[in-house]
Amino acid sequence: MVDVWLEVEAHQHQTPAGTIVMQCILTPFLGCKRDQAAIDENAAKLTKLFDVYEARLSASRYLAGDSLSLADLSHFPLMRYFMDTEYASLVEERPHVKAWWEELKVRPAAKRVTEFMPPNFGFGKTAEK
Numbered sequence: 001m002v003d004v005w006l007e008v009e010a011h012q013h014q015t016p017a018g019t020i021v022m023q024c025i026l027t028p029f030l031g032c033k034r035d036q037a038a039i040d041e042n043a044a045k046l047t048k049l050f051d052v053y054e055a056r057l058s059a060s061r062y063l064a065g066d067s068l069s070l071a072d073l074s075h076f077p078l079m080r081y082f083m084d085t086e087y088a089s090l091v092e093e094r095p096h097v098k099a100w101w102e103e104l105k106v107r108p109a110a111k112r113v114t115e116f117m118p119p120n121f122g123f124g125k126t127a128e129k
Contacts, residue, residue: 001064005071008063012049013075016042017082024085029121039087046090050097057096068107072100076110080117084124 019042023034056063064071079101083091091097104110 002069002071005063005069006074008049008052009071009074013046014078016045016049017078020046020085020087021078021081024087025081025120025123028123043087043090046087050090050094053097053100054094057100062100072104076104076113077117080105080114081120081124084120086125088125 019038023036023039027034053063060066062068062072079091082088083101083105091101
């Protein structure tokens with residue numbers, strides 16, 4: 001089951017979430033205009049995907065079952081930035097996905113990894129914090 005969710009992350013989550021992060025955080029940092037059509041297209045993909053995650057996480061604590069695995073952890077680096085965009089509501093409006101993310105991000109290892117990740121370049125939701 002871990003392999004299945006690693007494939008989902010790699011082929012269904014990474015591109016749309018990465019596009020939103022690129023367009024909402026990195027593109028403005030580089031002084032370029034956001035491509036709203038690309039954002040909207042990928043937000044629609046994530047809406048459907050997070051509905052699948054919500055269904056899965058309503059039946060188990062983690063994506064691959066009741067134990068934390070690489071299937072969950074592989075989402076952390078990109079989700080850390082995604083949750084700093086105005087599209088974080090795609091996660092926040094799904095109670096099981098939100099609970100999964102909230103639990104994942106406060107793990108001691110996740111906090112340590114965050115210390116080594118570049119900032120949001122002043123363009124995410126927490127830019128003023």
